[in-house]
Amino acid sequence: MHISQKAQRCGLSPMRKFHPMAVEAKARGTKIYHLNIGQPDIPTPPAFFDVVKNFASPVLAYAESPGVPTLIDAVRGYYARLGVPLEQDDVLISTGGSEALMMLMLSILDPGDEVIIPEPFYPNYSTFIYAAGGVIRPVPTRPEEGYRYADRAKFEALINERTRALLITNPGNPTGVILRPEEMAMLKDVARAHNLYLISDEVYREFTYGGEGLRTMLSFGDAADNVVVVDSISKRFSACGARVGALISRNRELMQQCMKFCQGRLAVATMDQVGAAALYGIDPGYFDETREEYKRRRDTVMRCLKQIPGVICEEPHGAFYLMAALPIDDADAFQAFLLQEFSDRGETVMFAPGASFYATPGKGRNEIRIAYVLNCADLERAIELLGKGIEAYNRR
């Protein structure tokens, strides 16, 4: 039976490929500290559940294809507070940021069209780009430079007649890199100069630890046709399971094309949208508390990582991930070792091996992504296990 080329190019999730080994380790009684997935442990604000519990319509009907109007207005209100006025038609509600990316790639990429992305990058970008027949052109970075990527020459060297878009994650997953205002402006200028979409995945906007403030590519008034923002409530409100995101752009032609895909799948889940709208009304103190908690975690991880000889890791400034280069040969083999051969007092640790965050074959093999989504005590123990694991692995 025929399988499409595009499906064959896609891979299974690197974050989940060690799942069977983890199940076996747990069956042996080993406790695993999970630094491998970006599922926050922060409670979802009760506003979501309150609204859902009071949902009064006897028929759970389809929502409007572009999104429930109260949610679109809530999103607009949020951006207005960032100084970015949006029209109703500038916002399409999506089933998570994931669907926003899928609809966008289907709308802008023909087979062979290219998207420039700094690597390491969120691996699922590949799935959305390959689904549309597209090609990824990675911008190289280095662990020693903290994975910073905003170098105009590096981007322009990759632009050709098939280039359709630049795609960045800001704050970054997996690197935690935050663009400086002048770097944002530079990327916007490159997109304008070459008539490209500038796709800015800003789902971690609130997670900044250096007082950076909340930034968005939408703030550039002179790039309305270029800038497309991918947004989501998943991380902002610790509501990953609601699957509510948004595609935001002032490019009306693009939004009308994306609307075809919105109508094709009819609607996003109704109750989740109503709950999401309520989340936008919570006390902003929630973000300060959450930010402080993640900052403590980031500081804890960095402090502990520095005690492991040979680890290269510059301090990340945002999101709740970091990439680190380890003094090992292969992070995949190391992860398998940690799950199958290593344990310390009946405990071990999981992370996301680095290679899958790279499009360039062979890169990132000695790197890992750490999601600091555990409490500080657990993080200390998890990094201690990482250090002991490196020692044991290199002693084999």
Place this chain on the structure above:
Amino acid sequence: MHISQKAQRCGLSPMRKFHPMAVEAKARGTKIYHLNIGQPDIPTPPAFFDVVKNFASPVLAYAESPGVPTLIDAVRGYYARLGVPLEQDDVLISTGGSEALMMLMLSILDPGDEVIIPEPFYPNYSTFIYAAGGVIRPVPTRPEEGYRYADRAKFEALINERTRALLITNPGNPTGVILRPEEMAMLKDVARAHNLYLISDEVYREFTYGGEGLRTMLSFGDAADNVVVVDSISKRFSACGARVGALISRNRELMQQCMKFCQGRLAVATMDQVGAAALYGIDPGYFDETREEYKRRRDTVMRCLKQIPGVICEEPHGAFYLMAALPIDDADAFQAFLLQEFSDRGETVMFAPGASFYATPGKGRNEIRIAYVLNCADLERAIELLGKGIEAYNRR
């Protein structure tokens, strides 16, 4: 800015294109009877809301990529009662039947690959097929034959080396056609003989009015690699707004490819899946009541339509739609007339013009789809308005 060819080939929803005229008519005080959209008015069983209201986890976390295990088990239990045993890996939960179709088309179609579909068909199929770069090859039918399509020669005449799948909707939207068991077997044989996927969209399975019983293409044990069923709770439990569907197949290679897209978008909304699982446990009497109600509605519409001279409409046997050929030149122009120029005692009626259900240009222009999702009194009045409208339109 570049827009992809595939997006350009997709259309905006025909069901929604008269929305602006409807808004204007309502602003003038005209009451509109909506026969144009398939949104049932039947209450969603309270089991859904009960479970959602008792959702106790403080963190609304991602669900598993293939679906929440209790929901997968509920779907398996439902099919076991139809005599179809399924393994856990045979079921992928999707965001409505829509996402199941999108993931499927992305997995099986390369640009230029063909899908054979009897026309008229559900217009959104085009969006999913075009998104994957595919081509639709329509099997012709006739209103005078009640749009029946299960003719082996007609299907085989369209098969070539680019054909990848047969796609049918059973019971049918927009026609209400139900395949007889021997017709199902014939299509299965064609798929097997030519090594094609047989995609059976069975979301209206419970809506049968001739005592047909609940049927599924999955019941053919000798076509495990060919048959793919698209399913959904939307119509079955009047829960369209939950956006919970499923892709079901025993073809493991295919399901593993589709799993890549499941992992790419991470998960389906968590609470909606938990609610959906509860729906599968409700008293089966619900289906009998719902079926009786829709049968009354079907009979009401048919009785009233027969009183309009020149209408061609064979009795549909399932779903809650019918197609009818009207004694008019152009259903689009007629709909515009009904909204902009016609009213009877301050009331008018909307339907879905037929042309958009056809891939063949020019076909279906004098046809309409009626969704009988109103109560019987409203349906009588709506069809009366249709008849008066036809008279007025042809008198212009």
